[in-house]
Amino acid sequence: MTQHGEKQGETGRVTVCVYCASRPVPExxxxxxxxxxxxxxxxxxxxxxxxxxxxxxGEVARAARAGGARTVGVIPRELVEREVADTEADELLVVDTMRERKGLMDAHATAFLALPGGIGTCEELFEVWTSRYIGMHAKPVVLLDPDGHYRPLLDWSRGLVESGFASRESLEALTVVEDVESALRACGVE
Structure with a gap:
């Protein structure tokens, strides 16, 4: 395990930051x-x-590596055992806090992709979505929702626009798709 790693952009290659569940979920x-x-x-x-x-x-990383992709994992020290650290990662960065984790994940990424998940996934999604909307980055922020997992959240977000708490443009900063091919196409920023 290392403390520091390469930053994205060294070769201009796409690096997708995937947010998803780290607890047992349906197969x-x-x-x-x-x-x-x-x-x-x-x-x-x-x-x-x-x-x-x-x-x-774990599965997204295993499948990526099985296909020859380089994988970088970023995990807080306190979660190394709880989330069972991915010691097979090409690079495993161990940090002290969740804020450091997200900062390093952001720094390595050229695109963000949220899969179905819980409150941690939502928190990560909202942070990069908000950052894109306010102009702190221009990286794609994509939500893959194949079965309506996020439908209530998206309905609530549209309600924020209707009630004046958010702008239509803020919703447009998030790309919502229903299939993997569309999600990856939206992430492709080469």
Whole structure:
């Protein structure tokens, strides 16, 4: 395990930061994560993830590596055992805080892709979505929602526009798709 690593952009290659579940979930979501990892590898891209090796987080990394993709995991020290650190990652960065984790994941990424997940995934998604909307970065922010997992959240977000708490442009900063191919196409920033 290392403390520091390369930053994105060294070769201009796409590096997708994938946010997803790190706890037990229905098998269809684990298969979805594997499909995403395989698609990243097939394009010759890299993956950055939260550095865990269980559930969707582990599966996206395993599938990416199986296809030849370079994987970078970023995990806080306190979660090394809880999330079962992905010691097979090409580069595993161990940090002290969640804020450091997100900062390093952001720094390595050229695009962000959120898969179905819980409150941690939502928190990560909202941070990069907000940052894009306010102009702190111009990287694609993509939400893959194949089965309506995020439908209530998206309805609520549209309601924010209707009630004046958010602008229509803020919603346009997020690309919402229903299939892996569309999600990866939206991430392709080469």
């Amino acid at each position: 269809r979501y684990v298969r979805l994560a594997a499909e995403v990892g395989t698609g990243i590898a097939e394009r010759g891209w890299r993956l950055v993830s939260g550095g865990g090796r269980v559930s969707m987080m």
